[in-house]
Amino acid sequence: xxxxxxxxxxxxxxxxxxxxxxxxxxxxxxxxxxxxxxxxxxxxxxxxxxxxxxxxxxxxxxxxxxxxxxxxxxxxxxxxxxxxxxxxxxxxxxxxxxxxxxxxxxxxxxxxxxxxxxxxxxxxxxxx
Numbered sequence: 364x365x366x367x368x369x370x371x372x373x374x375x376x377x378x379x380x381x382x383x384x385x386x387x388x389x390x391x392x393x394x395x396x397x398x399x400x401x402x403x404x405x406x407x408x409x410x411x412x413x414x415x416x417x418x419x420x421x422x423x424x425x426x427x428x429x430x431x432x433x434x435x436x437x438x439x440x441x442x443x444x445x446x447x448x449x450x451x452x453x454x455x456x457x458x459x460x461x462x463x464x465x466x467x468x469x470x471x472x473x474x475x476x477x478x479x480x481x482x483x484x485x486x487x488x489x490x491x
Contacts, residue, residue, distance in 0.1 A: 375430045375466045383421050389491045390420050398425040404490050429462040436481030448473030
């Protein structure tokens with residue numbers, strides 16, 4: 364049973380990784396491991412008066428019971444959470460982490476939409 368859950372989580376991770384990796388470039392892949400994947404914008408910028416050399420865009424981490432999808436554009440624009448589809452919003456834990464335990468085409472479409480909106484937000488702000 365545990366093997367089946369692990370296999371499912373790995374499949375979810377791989378499908379989501381494929382969608383997120385479409386944004387590299389312009390984002391830089393910082394971590395590309397079996398259970399973790401991160402995309403960063405590497406550019407000198409100022410966020411709320413603070414200089415930064417990089418900003419995280421999105422990450423995936425296989426946890427014990429779910430795949431954590433960390434979507435950082437919501438920190439740049441709080442209202443962004445309003446554009447999440449209902450299925451995706453149900454999985455939001457906190458402000459930017461989604462717990463993905465199963466993945467169908469509808470949910471994957473909502474994730475793709477959020478990624479595109481987040482990418483456009485970063486572009487508009489000059490973070491990419």
